Amino acid sequence: MLRLLNIEIHKLKYNRASKILILIYFLLLTSIALIAAIKFDVGPVKFHLAEQGIFNFPYIWHFNTFIASIFKFFLLLVIVSMMANEYSNKTLKQNLIDGLSKKEFILSKFYTVIAFALVSTIFVFLVSIILGYSYSDFTEFSIVTTDLEYLFAFFIKLTAFFSFGLFMGILVKRSAFAVGGILIWFFGESMLKGYLFWQFKDLENTSERVNSIMQFLPLESISNLIKEPFTRLSAVKTVAKQVGENLSKDFSVQPLDLLIVMGWTALFIYFSYALLKKRDL
């Protein structure tokens, strides 16, 4: 396993474009901390975002993993290009001739995906711990360790998303088209969602029925893993209550969602391998 990971790191570390994207990604992850600096102090209106409870344990786990997952597209570019470039440079062929098996090739990419997801998760954990201890109102150990499943969900989410990128890279063989392909897939899922809403528009529980189907699609299930954290914030809740809206949404990580996403990850990796095995290079 280490040998395969080592091979992949060797390929990445000399690639300037990948290095820059990875750097930007981690800078953006760190920039979550900059939210703390958002502060309005105009006469009577005093507003300091960090004081609004977004960095309170355990809410911070939810908030930070959600924000951090927005930046995953930078790493997606790295993943897609590291796969597709093997085709366009024909180095995949050379790797196989040099004695890498097709299985090892896919595994080396998958290990890299896991490594990226793991490092991101650890990074977000560290940033959150630091921010939390600086701004949280509660720092009791039992509260700090509550809701850590968001970190696990974040890890699974990234692994699945990057595996999808890996699969598209193999399927399409060209970086730009593979990224385009992912966008098209996304539009496809959105259109299906729209169609389902239209189909079920006369039923009373429309959105529940739509979700019961949509939750099985890859991108939708990936984005379902960590639900948007904003309406959970107590500040927002207070406002909503005054308006009279009911916010009894379940924000926790659902085991079924985790299962679906892990299922897709397995399928993407398996299909990548099957495609590579079947193809003549």
Added chain:
Amino acid sequence: METILSLKNLDKRFGTIHAVNNLSFDIQKGNVYGILGPNGSGKSTTLGIILNVVNKSSGNFSWFNGKLSTHEALKKVGAIIERPNFYPYMTAVQNLELVCKIKGIKSSKIEEKLKTVNLFKRRDSKFRTYSLGMKQRLAIASALLNDPEILILDEPTNGLDPQGIHEIRQIIKDIAANGTTILLASHLLDEVEKVCTHVVVIREGVKLYSGSVDEMTASHGLFELKVESNQDKLISLLSKFEGILSTKIENETVIATLNKPVSAVEINNYLFKNGVVLSHLVKRKPSLEQQFLTLTNKIS
């Protein structure tokens, strides 16, 4: 003798095209093999199959008597197919380090191999800045990194200038002289004739001949004859002579192919007695090229 590679009834179809048709041959240790065939005859496909990049349709092949799986066996093989494929953003040394990691060998031989192919001075230049000849030489260095049991080369001089062709051939000859087994696919016959001990001739995926180069070129030879006038009489006389298989005219020279040993004295004597005086008479062994053309034209 130790068998390095063995092909049995190998078959490959691309849709309606039958690229490799029931191909069988063995590669023995220490020999230099040439796979000969016109463009599109299935040479590269055959090499692709044994190198794990093309899937066979049916048949079998085994490396080292089947003692190793294909990808494990390939770690002991050095191969260059078609264009050199490396990471354009890495330098020569970085690319070779990666090959070492894949093959699971120490990177201590990189310097030596780069010197062998005369690239040591440019070792820290990025691959994309290399000329085609340099890329091809780097590919050879990469194939030699593990001191391979067998070196497989597919059209190694394709697209190179005469200087480059000469350099590559010299490197191949040096490697062959060290006793390394080589499998060389080419459509350039003089290339094969110069370095190979054995040949496999294929055309449209079918094996036409396999054996040593000497046996292939060993026939009773041919005569080149010329007369000032009365060529028709010469041809009719030749066709009556026992031992002459066929005659044909090439650039005003009559070529008579033999099917048993005939000396130049005998033929000259016979023609002179029958009133034909030759202006030119040469007895020659056929070149590999002529043998190859004879073989590949037989079917068509």
